[in-house]
Amino acid sequence: MKNEANINRAAIEHRALWMGLIYDEARKQGADAEAICRAAIKRCGNIHGARHLSNCADATDLREFRKVFLSDLTMATFDMEVTENDAKNLRIDFHYCPLVHAWKELGFDDATCARLCDIAMDGDRGIAETMGYKLELTDTIAAGCACCKLHFHR
Numbered sequence: 344m345k346n347e348a349n350i351n352r353a354a355i356e357h358r359a360l361w362m363g364l365i366y367d368e369a370r371k372q373g374a375d376a377e378a379i380c381r382a383a384i385k386r387c388g389n390i391h392g393a394r395h396l397s398n399c400a401d402a403t404d405l406r407e408f409r410k411v412f413l414s415d416l417t418m419a420t421f422d423m424e425v426t427e428n429d430a431k432n433l434r435i436d437f438h439y440c441p442l443v444h445a446w447k448e449l450g451f452d453d454a455t456c457a458r459l460c461d462i463a464m465d466g467d468r469g470i471a472e473t474m475g476y477k478l479e480l481t482d483t484i485a486a487g488c489a490c491c492k493l494h495f496h497r
Contacts, residue, residue, distance in 0.1 A: 344415060344416070345419070348416060351416055351420040355441040355445075356444060363459055364449070366380050366459060385468065385469040388471075389469040392469055395411045395412055402474055405428060405432055405433040405496070406428055406430060420439075421441075423438070434492070436490045437484065440484045442463055443456055443485045461480075467480075467493065475497070476497055478493065479494040480493055481494070
């Protein structure tokens, strides 16, 4: 699993490079890079959310959502820890973020990394919206925290 997780991390880092560079180039050319990226990434989240919804045995139960949202590979890729999971809550701590790693490698400053992180989280917000959940994001690695803390809930 470790080798697969490393391969997956590299793929996600590549995706983050694209995102970061598109954001940067659009901004440099005077476009509203943040609005454009947010809209596209939220649409992507809505698409994934629809897939999860169709694969979820009972979308009202977040234990069922966990089964379709968190594969073993995803858990290993982001070094995730589920800290709570019952019918109404799914709390996950991410101890590694390949996206932030890639943005730092590009030389983006802390504020830009934090902005890109929040934009990227619009994908998860789109998933939550489509599933009929709320999503709270408290700590983030991009903001200098030890881990990212996500809380999906009904």
